[in-house]
Amino acid sequence: MEIQTIIHNHKKPIKVSIISFSIFIVLYLGISMYFSNHFYYGSIINGVNASGKTVAEVDKELLMKSQTYTLELKERNGASEQIKATDIGLKYNSNGKIQVLKDSQNSFAWILALFNPKATEMNGIVTYEDKLLKKSFDKLSCFDGKKITEPQNASFKYADEGYVIVKEVMGNKVNSKLLHANIVNAILKGETTVDLEEKNYYINPEFISTSAKVKNTKILLDKYVASKITYTITGGKEVLDGSIIHNWLGVDEKLEITFDKNEMYEYVDKLDENYNTVGKEREFVTSVGETVKVSGGDYGWLVDRTGEIKDLIVAIKGGQIITKEPRYTQTATSHNVNDIGNTYVEINITKQHLWFYKNGSLVADGDVVTGNVSINDGTPTGVYKLKYKEKNAILKGEGYRVSVSEFMPFNGGIGIHPATWRTKFGGSIYLTNGSHGCINSPPSLSKKIYDNIDANTPIICY
Numbered sequence: 001m002e003i004q005t006i007i008h009n010h011k012k013p014i015k016v017s018i019i020s021f022s023i024f025i026v027l028y029l030g031i032s033m034y035f036s037n038h039f040y041y042g043s044i045i046n047g048v049n050a051s052g053k054t055v056a057e058v059d060k061e062l063l064m065k066s067q068t069y070t071l072e073l074k075e076r077n078g079a080s081e082q083i084k085a086t087d088i089g090l091k092y093n094s095n096g097k098i099q100v101l102k103d104s105q106n107s108f109a110w111i112l113a114l115f116n117p118k119a120t121e122m123n124g125i126v127t128y129e130d131k132l133l134k135k136s137f138d139k140l141s142c143f144d145g146k147k148i149t150e151p152q153n154a155s156f157k158y159a160d161e162g163y164v165i166v167k168e169v170m171g172n173k174v175n176s177k178l179l180h181a182n183i184v185n186a187i188l189k190g191e192t193t194v195d196l197e198e199k200n201y202y203i204n205p206e207f208i209s210t211s212a213k214v215k216n217t218k219i220l221l222d223k224y225v226a227s228k229i230t231y232t233i234t235g236g237k238e239v240l241d242g243s244i245i246h247n248w249l250g251v252d253e254k255l256e257i258t259f260d261k262n263e264m265y266e267y268v269d270k271l272d273e274n275y276n277t278v279g280k281e282r283e284f285v286t287s288v289g290e291t292v293k294v295s296g297g298d299y300g301w302l303v304d305r306t307g308e309i310k311d312l313i314v315a316i317k318g319g320q321i322i323t324k325e326p327r328y329t330q331t332a333t334s335h336n337v338n339d340i341g342n343t344y345v346e347i348n349i350t351k352q353h354l355w356f357y358k359n360g361s362l363v364a365d366g367d368v369v370t371g372n373v374s375i376n377d378g379t380p381t382g383v384y385k386l387k388y389k390e391k392n393a394i395l396k397g398e399g400y401r402v403s404v405s406e407f408m409p410f411n412g413g414i415g416i417h418p419a420t421w422r423t424k425f426g427g428s429i430y431l432t433n434g435s436h437g438c439i440n441s442p443p444s445l446s447k448k449i450y451d452n453i454d455a456n457t458p459i460i461c462y
Helices: 002-034 055-067 097-103 107-115 130-138 176-189 212-225 242-248 261-275 305-317 429-433 443-452
Strands: 070-074 080-084 155-159 162-166 193-195 228-233 236-240 249-251 257-259 282-285 291-294 321-324 328-330 344-348 353-358 361-367 382-385 390-397 400-411 414-418 439-441 458-461
Touching: 002 107, 055 097, 070 176, 080 130, 130 176, 155 212, 162 212, 176 193, 212 242, 212 249, 212 257, 228 261, 228 305, 236 261, 242 249, 242 261, 261 305, 353 443, 361 443, 382 400, 400 443, 414 443, 439 443
Parallel strands: 070 193, 228 321, 344 458, 414 439
Antiparallel strands: 070 080, 155 162, 228 236, 249 257, 282 291, 344 353, 353 361, 382 458, 390 400, 400 414
């Protein structure tokens, strides 16, 4: 009796298990039959919840959605606008694709879908008219030129203590090509929102105030305007510092620092007034004790403007604090008011007389014959520099060719040379029988000058 009770108790759990399993199988098969014509739970098709719905029900909902479809564009600064189904001629026609999607769901695998819900994006179940979409797209407010603010990189403003960074302008300019492609994609998939900011469809500035490049450019700008160049001039000085330098500096779209060469040229041009003496009027004390004013000629100081601008750029980039003179293409004896010095040739055209001084001492002097005034060949006045000196030169011109033992040109083809064909010098000969512009001198005078003169010696004609 005890054994029978034990056997009976053992059979009872087995029977319960069989019954439970049978119930589960019946339920599972029943649910599987349900999902043979209903979508899995968790199924979403183009934004429509298809859970437990038939193909006909989903078709109906997708049709209704297409008829009332609105795509909202979320734009920068809280702005938004819409594209509606009626604007683009939107039509729904699944062409059996919903049924195909349902058929792809194995009804016996419904339990797996519970743990893996799936959203399906189906293309081709709606159509739109390209022309209408283009028209609606082009009319969007975000493309209205009057409402567009162009993006601007962070920039720089000069202040008394250096540069400050001016915050960038983000603007609201849209990348139309990217936006159009996304709108088309959204319409075909039934999406109802496009967030332009989230999708990064705006054309943003390349450099913002927190960019490393911006910070590095500011450091360089501050270094440049910290430069100080002091020019020494007769009787004073000219100081070039950040208050002037910042006007020359610019920053291009790649945040590279540029120099305004035109502005720099204007500065150097004004600076020239303190240094250049070529052609300027000079007061000159003559050998006969008179003070005359002489202008013209090519002798004197001449600033190399292009070279000086290059030197300035190097100094500024180095943040240098220096004292200097500008670079010259030509120099004179000194920076004194009389930059001629005490070695020069003096030619008095009215008196037809020449003096040659070297280191303050008179080396030679004598009467000469200058250019023929009657035929407009008069010797030009001015302060010139001796270009070179040459032995046994051939002088050629219209209607003449002559050999001279010494030639010392100072103004083009005009120079000092002996005139062996003349027996008289000085007086008024030059008025009617002068030279072609040269300084005709007695051979002894010419030789004395030649033997003691060097190139670049000032020649003063007045």
